[in-house]
Amino acid sequence: MRVDIGNALDRVATPGVPEDALDRLDDRVADAHARIEEGRAKNEHGYEALNLPETVDTDEIRAAVEPFEDSEYLLNVGIGGSALGAATLSAALDSDVEAYYLDNVDPEWVESILGDVDLSKTAVNVVSRSGTTAETLSNFLVVRDAMESAGVDWTERTWVTTGEEGNLRDLANKHDLPSLKVPDGVPGRFSVLSTVGLAAAALQGHDIDAIVEGAAAAEADLAPSLYESPAYAYGAVAYALDVRGAGINAMMPYEESLETFAEWYAQLWAESLGKDGLGQTPVRALGATDQHSQLQLYRAGPNDKMVTFVRAADREDTPIPETDLEGLSYLGGSSLGELLDAEFEATEASLAAADLPNVRIEIDSVDEYGLGELLYSMEAATVLAGELYDVDTFIQPAVEWGKKAARGLLGGGDFEEADAVADKTTLTIE
């Protein structure tokens, strides 16, 4: 993986990072790296995620999904970190097993997915560390019911991915379901390289060892200097741009297959760093499509943004047929890939020409190895940024209020948060 931070320097962009400030920041990167290495060595909560290339047991994962290898469909029932990592791999890699991620409780949408699959050929992965996530358990109950109605023995088609104890663990024991353990020290948004992210990939026939190898290569690149580690270069520069005014970070892959990656990254970055009044806001974008949607704002709006471009160096290409259409002969003999690359470089340059900071991330190709490298690097970048911001990267306390309120509204207990819902200030125009 290569990270090019040239367009983030202050001789190109405003906000931009002066080179001597980058050198000074590099001392802080060295300290942060030492802290990260310490956390990893002691298996501290969260830091442990960066050890997954060594600790994950891919044989165990393959064994757990092996009973389901006749499946044509996968229903992954989980939300947030229990969905996005696996969904990123599913979206990026081709498979004959069609995967659906039930990560919302919209009833019409859930029903339409249940209508799309043949439940007798469907494997169900229920993913919840606690075993009590309301959305996930509700969806599981609905899926189980649908299987029973369709005459499908759900116990033959379900595995669970959960903690050592709790509802789902009990359920697995009672019905002798294959089960995988969510590793204790790994927050959901950092779990793509664990049982949580890799089991779906294994079921879909992907080479999960190659994913881990790619991650291990990125891990081997971690070093006490941003100039030596692509992951740290990215994390440090994004931080340095944020504190200089680029409070928005548009993650813009030029690969349709990486659209879900941008969502995964948005969770990782937002939930890890968004606390104590700090945190850069990730925006999911997609090249070349969003050139025709967001680029006007990026170039001519407030200079409070950085853009992160991501692309693969190699891909299958499609020639553009020759044409006699007026003014378009220049396209004939070219290819869609060349057009996409030209737009990538043109858009990158167009931001630089407007003094706007941007960073280029390049992997060799969108395959298992490249994804492992990219995902691990973004996790390491996030952990580094958390050290630089000095926030508690691995927790997400601000979401608890809403969970309690929702539970109270549904009669799941007495919560003062639920009372606040009724006190809403309204000023309705209709």
Place this chain on the structure above:
Amino acid sequence: MRVDIGNALDRVATPGVPEDALDRLDDRVADAHARIEEGRAKNEHGYEALNLPETVDTDEIRAAVEPFEDSEYLLNVGIGGSALGAATLSAALDSDVEAYYLDNVDPEWVESILGDVDLSKTAVNVVSRSGTTAETLSNFLVVRDAMESAGVDWTERTWVTTGEEGNLRDLANKHDLPSLKVPDGVPGRFSVLSTVGLAAAALQGHDIDAIVEGAAAAEADLAPSLYESPAYAYGAVAYALDVRGAGINAMMPYEESLETFAEWYAQLWAESLGKDGLGQTPVRALGATDQHSQLQLYRAGPNDKMVTFVRAADREDTPIPETDLEGLSYLGGSSLGELLDAEFEATEASLAAADLPNVRIEIDSVDEYGLGELLYSMEAATVLAGELYDVDTFIQPAVEWGKKAARGLLGGGDFEEADAVADKTTLTIE
């Protein structure tokens, strides 16, 4: 449609709008409304979009797609405003005709879509006002070639949506293709209620007259006061929050079927208002899913955001089966829709409890009428906001630099912008 701006008031949120400031802003709304009405009366560029409920000819649209009514698939070849409106309707409404939007030139993705459809049962809609959009014309050439290779007569399966003159118009004339005209005074991002947005919906069997009726109802609500027009209430409050520091606007529908609507809105808002150093940054979010991704940042990060919640009052629901799973009995007997609504209200209240501004938009249901109402209202809100910011809402000059650079890189002419691409400042870490 109802817009509730209670949680945007300064007695709830920071930033928030004082009620007397809202009253003063209402005078500016009255002036802006007068300017908008003048623009509409004179059919000025852009303003004309708000006249579409009267000017669009739905019979003509139905007639143009009638030759393709045997189709099982639709390939809509267009990008930006030539895709997002139609795609929003396709995503929101069920149809037996499966629609694909070729709005990117990623070669692997284009090939995979061509592999998914039966080209002999596919209708192709090529949409480009100028007839020279590089991405669209390239994709069209690839699709045409694929049809020829598959032994399908592309001239029997294609209609074009374009301007009065140009490549696509010539092509339609030469091959006697059905054609629709992109209305002159309507920018792409405001074109959903025209030939550009409604033809795909007609092919998919949707009631496009009901879409127009919904839009007409929203149009009838436009008035010289934000207190009388839901659309203006939204536009005025989003503006008032932005200038008080909420530079980010997270558009968060609690309906999977409205996920593409959030993308459509993001283009409308970003490209219309992002200029002269101004413009609020739209962020696409989705409830309840993004509670487990973005909410931590929204609640505990910098207070530079507003959240726009959107939901439908009515929907089909799915009961949650009773369960003996420990601690989850409160879910049994409830429904997925009740859970989703509880989460909606809980999240809204959780932001208010953290002093963060948010607005609630409600339509009766996600159907043709409701979508017409919602889309027209967002367009009117955008036009109003453009008047309040005093920007030129209907142009997008900042994207031209990159278009020239890309064209130059592909050998389509001599452009100094292309030379700048080669001069990129690099600082690569690998």
